Amino acid sequence: MLVRQKLFNNEWSCRPETAIFITPLLHYRLRWYAAATARLLLRRWQGLLLAVGLLASAGTTVFDNIAILNRPLLALLAPGHGFAWRFGYLLALQLAAVLWAAMQRAQIEGGGFMAFAGSLPFSPRQRRQVDLAVLVLADSPLLLMVAGSIAVTAAHRHAAPHVVPHVLLLIDVALLALVAQLAALERRPLGWAGALLACVVLAAGFRTGLALWLNALVVAAAWLALRRAPWPAWPLAGQRRRLPFADWPGRLLRLLAGRHAPALRVSLAILLRERRGEAIAKLMSTAAVFAGGFALMQLFDYDDRARIVALLAQGLIALTLSGVYRGLHMAHLASAGYTAALPAKPAWSRGFDLATVLGFGLPLLAVPAFAACVLAGLPPLRALTSIASYLALLAALRAPQLFHERHAVVLSTIVAGCWTVATIVYLN
Amino acid sequence: MLRFEGICKSYGPRPVLQGLSAEFGAGAWALRGPNGVGKSTLLKVLAGAVEPDAGAVWIDEVPLHTDPTAAKARLAYAPDECPVYPFMTGRELLAFVAWAKRCDLSAEVLDIVDGFGLTRHLDTRCGAMSLGTQKKLMLAAGWIGDPAVLLCDEPSNGLDAQARLVLIDLLREKSLQATVLVSTHDQTFAQALGATVLDFADLHECLPTVRD
Numbered sequence: 001m002l003v004r005q006k007l008f009n010n011e012w013s014c015r016p017e018t019a020i021f022i023t024p025l026l027h028y029r030l031r032w033y034a035a036a037t038a039r040l041l042l043r044r045w046q047g048l049l050l051a052v053g054l055l056a057s058a059g060t061t062v063f064d065n066i067a068i069l070n071r072p073l074l075a076l077l078a079p080g081h082g083f084a085w086r087f088g089y090l091l092a093l094q095l096a097a098v099l100w101a102a103m104q105r106a107q108i109e110g111g112g113f114m115a116f117a118g119s120l121p122f123s124p125r126q127r128r129q130v131d132l133a134v135l136v137l138a139d140s141p142l143l144l145m146v147a148g149s150i151a152v153t154a155a156h157r158h159a160a161p162h163v164v165p166h167v168l169l170l171i172d173v174a175l176l177a178l179v180a181q182l183a184a185l186e187r188r189p190l191g192w193a194g195a196l197l198a199c200v201v202l203a204a205g206f207r208t209g210l211a212l213w214l215n216a217l218v219v220a221a222a223w224l225a226l227r228r229a230p231w232p233a234w235p236l237a238g239q240r241r242r243l244p245f246a247d248w249p250g251r252l253l254r255l256l257a258g259r260h261a262p263a264l265r266v267s268l269a270i271l272l273r274e275r276r277g278e279a280i281a282k283l284m285s286t287a288a289v290f291a292g293g294f295a296l297m298q299l300f301d302y303d304d305r306a307r308i309v310a311l312l313a314q315g316l317i318a319l320t321l322s323g324v325y326r327g328l329h330m331a332h333l334a335s336a337g338y339t340a341a342l343p344a345k346p347a348w349s350r351g352f353d354l355a356t357v358l359g360f361g362l363p364l365l366a367v368p369a370f371a372a373c374v375l376a377g378l379p380p381l382r383a384l385t386s387i388a389s390y391l392a393l394l395a396a397l398r399a400p401q402l403f404h405e406r407h408a409v410v411l412s413t414i415v416a417g418c419w420t421v422a423t424i425v426y427l428n
Numbered sequence: 429m430l431r432f433e434g435i436c437k438s439y440g441p442r443p444v445l446q447g448l449s450a451e452f453g454a455g456a457w458a459l460r461g462p463n464g465v466g467k468s469t470l471l472k473v474l475a476g477a478v479e480p481d482a483g484a485v486w487i488d489e490v491p492l493h494t495d496p497t498a499a500k501a502r503l504a505y506a507p508d509e510c511p512v513y514p515f516m517t518g519r520e521l522l523a524f525v526a527w528a529k530r531c532d533l534s535a536e537v538l539d540i541v542d543g544f545g546l547t548r549h550l551d552t553r554c555g556a557m558s559l560g561t562q563k564k565l566m567l568a569a570g571w572i573g574d575p576a577v578l579l580c581d582e583p584s585n586g587l588d589a590q591a592r593l594v595l596i597d598l599l600r601e602k603s604l605q606a607t608v609l610v611s612t613h614d615q616t617f618a619q620a621l622g623a624t625v626l627d628f629a630d631l632h633e634c635l636p637t638v639r640d
Binding site for chain 1: 497
């Protein structure tokens with residue numbers, strides 16, 4: 001009712017150019033985002049608070065604690081690195097931001113409602129403002145990190161001449177992340193090209209006499225890019241031709257699975273198309289686990305403890321990836337009305353789901369083992385054994401994940417914990 | 429070719445099918461009845477997509493309840509809606525059905541796909557297809573594996589005039605050598621098929637069989 005009143009009583013609604021005021025659209029988009037991500041949003045904030053609780057130290061100041069928590073972002077400001085490192089780091093931050101948005105694309109874009117809302121007379125700029133507002137909400141945990149980093153940097157008096165350029169650089173990172181995310185959501189590669197160019201400028205100007213002006217220029221350019229909508233399409237958009245080698249995934253599948261390729265393709269399509277956001281989230285989680293494990297391995301100077309950290313990281317990665325089983329299972333259930341009438345075994349999808357999850361997990365489980373092998377001297381045979389053990393764990397976790405929705409996390413954690421301890425004991 | 433006895437099915441406390449029995453030989457059969465009477469449920473049960481509470485179904489003499497894989501290899505089912513994975517392309521769906529039926533996509537099926545004008549939609553995801561295109565895809569998949577029994581739920585719904593004519597020709601031809609059982613409210617369509625029209629209520633009463 002409140003929205004209706006706003007719609008009809010608002011003075012803006014009387015003007016022909018804004019026949020429908022933007023507020024109701026924003027209201028519904030935010031409401032949809034909250035409804036669609038309620039559980040996920042809660043989990044992310046729980047994760048953030050848990051990380052704060054685990055990493056915060058009672059013996060240090062608040063600013064030191066904030067600095068520790070925001071280390072991934074503040075590392076960008078560390079002197080002693082060259083252009084290539086800083087450019088690569090800026091790109092990695094943009095990539096992480098894009099992945100963050102990509103994994104919640106459906107929720108940010110407003111769902112099926114926007115297909116209808118697209119027929120209403122909103123200007124592109126109004127739509128952009130609403131998109132941006134929803135994106136800022138979706139990015140809130142990341143923006144909190146930027147705010148914390150700015151606070152720490154601003155309070156840092158030892159590097160007084162660099163404080164303003166550094167603060168501007170952090171603002172640049174946030175604004176460029178929004179530009180890159182919008183470019184990904186709107187499928188406008190020119191936005192990426194702009195963000196890439198800005199990263200070159202920022203990396204080249206770091207701690208030079210022009211840093212202040214270059215950083216300020218990027219802030220202004222990014223702000224303008226966010227305000228201007230829509231960005232021009234890629235010059236070759238719509239003219240792409242199917243390349244002769246474009247079917248290589250199909251050929252590879254046929255090579256691997258023979259006549260079963262169409263069925264394996266179903267499981268892969270669920271993971272890579274329907275549940276792409278979840279797959280990206282799992283990738284990001286495993287990257288975070290690996291990054292944390294790698295930091296600990298460094299802290300332990302790559303001694304025996306570092307090997308145990310690598311094995312623990314593999315267990316955590318297996319546990320994280322096992323959540324994929326439920327999504328696959330639900331997708332098969334949704335189509336059972338048709339597939340049940342086909343002459344396949346009732347559990348035809350089980351083997352293909354397993355193959356998909358194990359194929360997805362293999363490279364991710366191999367990374368910590370490879371790191372332990374190269375950096376901490378874990379013998380190659382033991383590294384291979386650890387990969388095999390955790391692949392078996394990943395397969396075994398299908399049962400607890402599908403056993404009962406409410407207890408899936410607890411049961412899977414118990415299984416993964418016991419398995420990890422057994423693997424550590426066996427390999428040490 | 430299609431026989432069922434004593435089929436019962438309830439959803440919760442609400443009985444939908446109560447002791448249905450019939451036998452169909454080669455030919456076209458049109459099942460009609462008011463909305464919600466249980467036509468779609470019966471077709472789902474006959475297709476093995478829904479398990480009955482009681483009763484048995486034979487597809488081309490193969491019992492569906494004891495040898496479901498062999499029985500389903502001899503039948504095809506085209507539901508009213510498109511309950512397949514929305515992320516699958518048309519081509520992937522056809523390949524998947526052929527995989528399940530352990531056969532290749534025959535030239536006949538590819539001709540049917542072409543006849544329905546589906547060729548240009550084969551790389552489109554099912555979720556992005558129009559309802560009519562989804563319907564044509566599900567119907568075209570029905571010819572994979574040369575089934576002895578073809579079960580179609582409201583096959584003419586949502587089809588354009590050209591596709592409707594193509595479907596009528598295909599079903600007429602198929603009914604010469606297979607059992608084609610369709611549920612439909614469209615009397616003109618049933619007549620064009622040359623189908624024997626069965627009232628669902630009569631099916632309840634005319635136990636035990638409807639013979640060719």
